[in-house]
Amino acid sequence: SQTIHQWPATLVQPVGSPLSLECTVEGTSNPNLYWYRQAAGRGLQLLFYSVGIGQISSEVPQNLSASRPQDRQFILSSKKLLLSDSGFYLCAWSLRDRVAGELFFGEGSRLTVL
Amino acid sequence: GESVGLHLPTLSVQEGDNSIINCAYSNSASDYFIWYKQESGKGPQFIIDIRSNMDKRQGQRVTVLLNKTVKHLSLQIAATQPGDSAVYFCAERKVEYGNKLVFGAGTILRVKS
Numbered sequence: 224s225q226t227i228h229q230w231p232a233t234l235v236q237p238v239g240s241p242l243s244l245e246c247t248v249e250g251t252s253n254p255n256l257y258w259y260r261q262a263a264g265r266g267l268q269l270l271f272y273s274v275g276i277g278q279i280s281s282e283v284p285q286n287l288s289a290s291r292p293q294d295r296q297f298i299l300s301s302k303k304l305l306l307s308d309s310g311f312y313l314c315a316w317s318l319r320d321r322v323a324g325e326l327f328f329g330e331g332s333r334l335t336v337l
Numbered sequence: 338g339e340s341v342g343l344h345l346p347t348l349s350v351q352e353g354d355n356s357i358i359n360c361a362y363s364n365s366a367s368d369y370f371i372w373y374k375q376e377s378g379k380g381p382q383f384i385i386d387i388r389s390n391m392d393k394r395q396g397q398r399v400t401v402l403l404n405k406t407v408k409h410l411s412l413q414i415a416a417t418q419p420g421d422s423a424v425y426f427c428a429e430r431k432v433e434y435g436n437k438l439v440f441g442a443g444t445i446l447r448v449k450s
Contacts, residue, residue, distance in 0.1 A: 329380050
């Protein structure tokens with residue numbers, strides 16, 4: 224069966240510090256991968272998606288970047304965090320070329336920037 | 338794009354009653370819709386989906402209705418239980434967004450015992 228892991232689950236970082244959130248998927252190959260952010264009391268905002276190694280599409284201009292160094296690994300990064308980067312970050316995957324398009328989410332990483 | 342509004346709408350229902358959560362979508366070209374449930378501090382979980390060539394689909398205790406005329410989607414939960422308390426999101430697949438899912442703002446469901 225497929226599983227998705229993301230870490231760390233919780234982190235508190237000072238403004239201006241770097242960020243690295245990691246996500247890995249197991250049990251499937253060539254998945255589409257996604258990073259979403261959920262601010263408090265809001266819906267899910269798509270930040271990045273990837274259809275393959277090294278292929279990253281950004282949905283909104285921001286202080287964050289994403290990389291996909293391996294097929295089932297997706298990393299969310301920042302060189303210098305802003306207060307507005309605080310939120311709940313969710314990694315997700317979907318099957319490539321599947322019509323249904325269901326997303327499978329990780330458990331999330333809560334980031335607090337102070 | 339980002340969801341608007343600082344406060345999610347809240348639906349409070351009595352345990353055992355039926356719940357109806359509504360969602361309006363924006364693009365008549367969207368061909369696929371999903372409902373997700375998100376419990377506090379966790380990632381969203383799939384509940385039920387429906388394609389645009391259908392107007393109703395039933396699962397276990399849940400029913401999704403799609404009204405393409407008014408671009409409206411609803412989730413009905415029968416005999417609501419305390420474990421149903423969560424935030425519920427609808428998502429639509431927009432063809433012009435490369436078939437990615439775009440999520441609504443969400444609705445908080447509170448079940449009173």
